[in-house]
Amino acid sequence: MKTYPAIWITTLMVTALIAECRANINGTDDFNDNSNDPALWGADLVAGGQLTEANGRLEYTTSGVPTGNDVAVRPWILNFGSSTQNWEIQIDVSVPQSPFKGISLPLVVFPGTDLNMLFANRFSVELNQFQDNGNQLKFQSAVSANSSESVVGRVVTASTTAALRIAFDANTKILSAYYDENGPVCGYSWTLLGATNVPTAWNMTSSSVFGVAVAGSSQVGSVVSADNVFGDNFFATSGNNPKLNIALIGSKVVLAWATNGPAVHLESTGLLTPSICWQVVADTVAVVSTNFTVTNTISSGSAFFRLSR
Numbered sequence: 514m515k516t517y518p519a520i521w522i523t524t525l526m527v528t529a530l531i532a533e534c535r536a537n538i539n540g541t542d543d544f545n546d547n548s549n550d551p552a553l554w555g556a557d558l559v560a561g562g563q564l565t566e567a568n569g570r571l572e573y574t575t576s577g578v579p580t581g582n583d584v585a586v587r588p589w590i591l592n593f594g595s596s597t598q599n600w601e602i603q604i605d606v607s608v609p610q611s612p613f614k615g616i617s618l619p620l621v622v623f624p625g626t627d628l629n630m631l632f633a634n635r636f637s638v639e640l641n642q643f644q645d646n647g648n649q650l651k652f653q654s655a656v657s658a659n660s661s662e663s664v665v666g667r668v669v670t671a672s673t674t675a676a677l678r679i680a681f682d683a684n685t686k687i688l689s690a691y692y693d694e695n696g697p698v699c700g701y702s703w704t705l706l707g708a709t710n711v712p713t714a715w716n717m718t719s720s721s722v723f724g725v726a727v728a729g730s731s732q733v734g735s736v737v738s739a740d741n742v743f744g745d746n747f748f749a750t751s752g753n754n755p756k757l758n759i760a761l762i763g764s765k766v767v768l769a770w771a772t773n774g775p776a777v778h779l780e781s782t783g784l785l786t787p788s789i790c791w792q793v794v795a796d797t798v799a800v801v802s803t804n805f806t807v808t809n810t811i812s813s814g815s816a817f818f819r820l821s822r
């Protein structure tokens with residue numbers, strides 16, 4: 514069988530270049546230290562719920578007597594999202610189908626740095642429990658402007674462990690919500706759930722920033738650690754994605770991407786038909802001039818490559 518070298522794909526959106534580099538939102542937390550890092554996260558906003566770093570993850574539980582509307586929100590304060598530069602945030606989430614406790618685990622964006630703004634103005638994507646002929650789960654995205662909320666996307670899922678992502682496009686001023694039904698398994702492959710223009714009620718200007726937060730809420734009874742309601746592997750990234758280049762050099766295929774971009778790794782798959790399973794390429798990465806490079810010997814079959822943050 515003839516051999517075909519790779520194509521390039523990036524996991525993330527490739528958009529027009531915005532040279533401005535202010536307000537970089539970059540950072541990660543795998544929660545493995547089981548201790549809240551005050552350089553990364555601000556004081557929680559709590560009303561009956563709580564977020565605790567335990568068991569290597571960020572767990573949502575209730576504290577005290579359940580009120581029927583318990584909530585906890587943890588703001589990311591290391592940095593904020595720019596209005597003039599692309600950025601995105603993502604997190605792995607776990608929500609059980611049963612028992613039904615009206616649980617929701619959202620990733621939230623709001624205007625400015627004051628967490629209290631999210632009561633009236635926010636954009637969210639969440640995995641949540643609902644009841645309709647039994648206990649079910651859905652991905653849902655909604656936008657609020659002046660306390661008026663509109664759902665922009667809703668998909669029922671059987672997945673109890675998934676990943677959520679919000680991306681801001683500085684060119685179009687659109688916020689988009691995505692989900693990955695199996696989370697980090699087979700790499701991240703994002704499905705668009707819904708999108709919105711940044712509402713005018715948010716009063717954003719070119720110098721405004723976006724705040725981001727992780728939250729949990731529940732409506733029925735107590736939520737305990739054993740319920741497995743948690744977020745993990747939070748990522749915030751901004752700026753342009755490096756482009757993956759491919760060249761045939763002699764009998765080898767050389768994949769290359771610039772060293773001066775955000776941190777990425779190479780993934781590959783043999784098929785581009787669903788369900789695609791991306792695997793991290795374990796080959797040695799060399800630095801040649803201003804590029805990272807991976808050199809592959811051509812073999813039979815197909816191979817497709819992408820860069821993933």
Ligand SMILES: [Ca+2]
Pocket residue numbers: 543544545569570745746
């Ligand atoms: Ca972890």
Ligand SMILES: [Ca+2]
Pocket residue numbers: 693694695696697698699700701702
């Ligand atoms: Ca996946």
